[in-house]
Amino acid sequence: MQPEEGTDVELVLVDVGGRRIDTGPAEVVFGSVRLGRWHVHPVAGANRAFPGTSAHLVKINYDLRVDPGAPAVRWFEIGFVLADSDAAVVAALPHGATGPRPATSYRLSRNLEFVPVENGAAEVHVPPVEGPVHVYGASGDAIRWLHVAPGRAGVLPGSYSAWIVLLTPAGQTEQKFRLAARFETEFVDGEDFRPVPKSTEFGISLIGSGRSAAVEAEECDEPGVGLPGSSPRVFICYAHEDETHKKKVRDFADLLRENGLDPRIDEGQEGPRTEWDHWALREIREADFIAVIASPTCRAVGDGTYRGDDRAGIRSELGVIRNLLQKHPRWASYLLPVVLPGCSVEDIPMFLHPETMDHYVVEALTKTEIEYLLKTIRMTPPWQGWDRP
Template structure:
């Protein structure tokens, strides 16, 4: 166990209107997440695997605590981003509340898979009692997202997570950035946004003079263990027509997250000062899909029938989309998804999105069943790579190590 003092990340919120006026928000503390008692175990791998990189199994213990009399959370998320290296696998995987306790081994593909009888496990997870989504496996970072039940908010208390990482053989420390995100259930007198504050963490890696228990990989018995597919990343572009429309979009975004999508929305972004053009450009280009929400103001911006000083964010976002569409129509016709939410009209989709000639997604109620066509389009669009999952992971690991 690492003797480094624990890291505490304060959970704070700020006035939702502060970013609209560019003033510095005054954060209100509503709780904290404390990470402590992490463990690192070297994993023995063959010298010809993964270009000779070193592999480690890392355990994180962390606790969520919140302040009384604040609204409950719809979801809470802990993320760790490696400054060097790649996350090969991570547990919990996508998990339902009925998931019982499970012990895992590390197989020779560096997957964390359930241990069979008579095999010494390398990692253990207690029963979850909640829905968990995981994002980022195969990249330099991973995020675990914990969902509330329908009746109560996200539970307080302790949690545990594990990851397998590959790093360069010269690496002596894991330098991480930890980020906590959350979404609170709205109330009439609670007009705030989360204020995200990252924290840096350094974890010492085992050395010859500082031995730790080593994890031995288990043979995969000639079978390929399917890795979890990366959750599609979705950016939602919309105009702030009014508060009711903003809340409708937020509810829609939370429903997509509940369905396992990696959703980016301005209402989930930190209120810290930022260049919103760069923020929008990054999210549009790096999303697997961009959802454009139909509304009267969206139509007015898209058709150039509103002063360009009004809704500057949407002018920026739709301008980027038109430019990308002109440059690569085959790609962006599939990537841009116009959506009509309950109470809105098909006629409010800008014409450059071709609402009559191409598919659009009309949702008559915010339920998982009503999202069927939209989710089918998103998941079908991400199933275009037929290579072996092990080859994909090895390729991803080499690329991440080369870029670090």
């Protein structure tokens, strides 16, 4: 059995309104993302293109389990990070879809890409995709699938499957993974529960794959599917004005996610106690773009007129942005002031040049309203001002 029976990540909601320093937030578990049996097949015929390595075709099975009566899941993401090895994911399916897609079959090329076929020679079968699915994994050491509900009805619980081609050093007998799950639910206005990402680690045996049916990589001239192209990573900088504003920011992040971007936001970060200024510096430097969400507090902090000692998060993030911008003025093209419903252009900090550079007014949280922003992101060449980690 690979991985072990019962390997899963719980879907956890945290009672934000009940947070206390001495007791911590109350948590509610309402479901899980559970792994099923994985099928690992050795790949023959690929070592000529990848000497010194072994290739494995892996079918990943997982279930979305949601308790009866739980709120609808607007989207959920399952991700796998390779741990403690020189292995790499070199191809993945499903490759991504913005809407429903029919079932598709593939065979494996000697370049370790999935090539679509329409005959019985296929080794890989991907079932129909009912709604948008986005995939992230251009780096090769991680792969993530994001399932989005069509409309607001919620992602359907049930079984899902995916495929990867795993390339490992020759002779490696086990591969460790870190499984992570994130999600967003449909809340009633005024509810104080928020989702928290969770993760766990497991390993699969590569020796056992020798007892599975081998897959023969074939010569073929047709174009194949490997890893997806890099999805622009957008760090969202915003002030925690109130619950209404924070919900709009979360909905804005969801909208970017549903349109194939990779938004990063401070809420729901998993892990130990965090040094937030270090976290902000790392996230900002690793991002392709920074979306600064306009608001009165954001403007006051950015302009140096805020008089309180609180708002540590926005003060830390804007401080990092301002310092990097002073050192790299050309980076200004990658700073995107965004005005969400309920705020105005007057709420953009002056150092972001609201009157002399573009800003992005989003009058409603719909795809149509962010088209100009999406076009800017997709047409702007990658930032080359500092070395990426």
